[in-house]
Amino acid sequence: MKTSLKQRLPALVMVGPIVIWLALFIVIPLIYVFAISFMNRGLYSGVVMEFTLDNYIQLLDLEYLNIFWKSILLAVETSVICLLLGYPFAMIMARADKRMKPAMMLLIMLPFWTNSLIRTYGWNTLLRSEGIINNLLLRLGLIQKPLELLYTDGAVLLGMVYTLFPFMVLPLYSSIEKLDPSLMEAAGDLGARRVRSFLRVMLPLTAPGIFAGTIQVFIPTLGYFFISDMMGGGKTMYIGNLIKNQFLSARNWPLGAALSILLILLTLLLMKLYSRVGKMEDMV
Amino acid sequence: MKKHQRRTLSPEAVIYACLIYLFLYLPIFVVVAFSFNTSKMNIVFEGFTFEWYWKMFENRSLMDALKNTLIVAAASTGLSVVIGTIAAVGMYKFHFRMKNVVNNALYIPVVIPEIVLGISLLAFFSLVGVQMGMGTLIISHVTFSLPFVVITLRSRLAGYDKSMEEAAMDLGANQWRTFRRVTLPILAPGIMSGAMLALTMSLDDVIVSFFTTGPNSTTLPIKIFGMVRKGVSPDVNALSTLMILATVLILITSNIIERRMEKRNG
Numbered sequence: 001m002k003t004s005l006k007q008r009l010p011a012l013v014m015v016g017p018i019v020i021w022l023a024l025f026i027v028i029p030l031i032y033v034f035a036i037s038f039m040n041r042g043l044y045s046g047v048v049m050e051f052t053l054d055n056y057i058q059l060l061d062l063e064y065l066n067i068f069w070k071s072i073l074l075a076v077e078t079s080v081i082c083l084l085l086g087y088p089f090a091m092i093m094a095r096a097d098k099r100m101k102p103a104m105m106l107l108i109m110l111p112f113w114t115n116s117l118i119r120t121y122g123w124n125t126l127l128r129s130e131g132i133i134n135n136l137l138l139r140l141g142l143i144q145k146p147l148e149l150l151y152t153d154g155a156v157l158l159g160m161v162y163t164l165f166p167f168m169v170l171p172l173y174s175s176i177e178k179l180d181p182s183l184m185e186a187a188g189d190l191g192a193r194r195v196r197s198f199l200r201v202m203l204p205l206t207a208p209g210i211f212a213g214t215i216q217v218f219i220p221t222l223g224y225f226f227i228s229d230m231m232g233g234g235k236t237m238y239i240g241n242l243i244k245n246q247f248l249s250a251r252n253w254p255l256g257a258a259l260s261i262l263l264i265l266l267t268l269l270l271m272k273l274y275s276r277v278g279k280m281e282d283m284v
Numbered sequence: 285m286k287k288h289q290r291r292t293l294s295p296e297a298v299i300y301a302c303l304i305y306l307f308l309y310l311p312i313f314v315v316v317a318f319s320f321n322t323s324k325m326n327i328v329f330e331g332f333t334f335e336w337y338w339k340m341f342e343n344r345s346l347m348d349a350l351k352n353t354l355i356v357a358a359a360s361t362g363l364s365v366v367i368g369t370i371a372a373v374g375m376y377k378f379h380f381r382m383k384n385v386v387n388n389a390l391y392i393p394v395v396i397p398e399i400v401l402g403i404s405l406l407a408f409f410s411l412v413g414v415q416m417g418m419g420t421l422i423i424s425h426v427t428f429s430l431p432f433v434v435i436t437l438r439s440r441l442a443g444y445d446k447s448m449e450e451a452a453m454d455l456g457a458n459q460w461r462t463f464r465r466v467t468l469p470i471l472a473p474g475i476m477s478g479a480m481l482a483l484t485m486s487l488d489d490v491i492v493s494f495f496t497t498g499p500n501s502t503t504l505p506i507k508i509f510g511m512v513r514k515g516v517s518p519d520v521n522a523l524s525t526l527m528i529l530a531t532v533l534i535l536i537t538s539n540i541i542e543r544r545m546e547k548r549n550g
Binding site for chain 2: 013019026030033046085088089092095096097104110111115116122123125126131220222223244247248257264267271
């Protein structure tokens, strides 16, 4: 069956703009980055159109492998801490009184939607050596010298956990909320102890939420360069800072592009794993 | 019935929830509190003043950054709401061959790390030779908020009754009139929440803006990022406080609107 242009026109007019937008500003740029990753760097900046695998081979440098390892470690630590802190919180929220829920939700969303840089700046004020916490401890006589709190790996971890916590709580909450409480009661009636019914019933049933939350914490951690800059003072280099530097200061775009492709591949891999347990729609 | 019993939380649960909230609000509280501090240093609270709220208006570069932030937020929200609404309705109404491709492309900006979106736009803009500035900032903000607008609207459209439109058409309304008088009002809550989402995402963005901004289009977050190392003066706290307040107002308004609409729709 053939449709005439006149019949197709409304669809074209309505869907056309978004198709053009997505093609122009998402698909083409990503393809271009992919292409750059196989090119040589230009003398001053930009790229030279010559095919090479050097950029990927360069990634196997010990120096870079060390940065990947530290970045993955930070992402794993951030995800685990967010999960351990977030699961009980999501359970509490799911069990709370019906009238309390919207307020509890709003209270989680508010910091989430407030500018993350301003909030990181708040931590910066709290933790600096001449900052609020050190000042308080000095005045109380608990310490003689200011503690080194800011510009440490711990501060970066704190900043990441803080910023990404809501990304963990929201999917956890929606999967716990869907859970029928009678299932847990049934497990209890059948003689399962609380730990056992949690491990055997609740945990498997909320796995989609756990996976969705973990991915939504894990992936951004790798890219949030401003948190490691502001909280870590650039002392430890992470993959996000490395990419940023290649594009903005070192001006080695091909290497930065190869690093970005690596990030995309990692993301796709995690998504693939996730698609076995949950639906894409739940990720948003 | 057991399910509808009023459940009360144990004291431990309440304490735990409060501690989590304390953790989430502590840095925000610090930023707000020190915007009222008489001392120029963000160390001890010396006395209460509104001074910084007046002083910030004299800080030219800060005001420029605020202006840029607001322009980018307004323009990108408007654009993504218009393109997104039309697209969501079109994708709901019509079936076309590439539908799945469009659907999948929509999720790309949602799942890829923001930094990758940022550098790919930077590379693309320099490839086509566009000067970095307000234009590139607005385009990049539309790019990351557009999918969220479409996805929000689509979830609204899922529960949408096509027969309302058919009835209007049967009664003699043409397509445009049906769209304006029937489709649009039904979609209004979805459009509202999509707009709020786009607005807050734009105001909140740091990473993508970092790569697509030019020397004359510095936004507030980027300005603050540049200042933090050297120590920030309290007028930045004052402006940040106003930004936080704006976010709170946007969120509460959209919450109220949504609940009212839900009540009206039964």
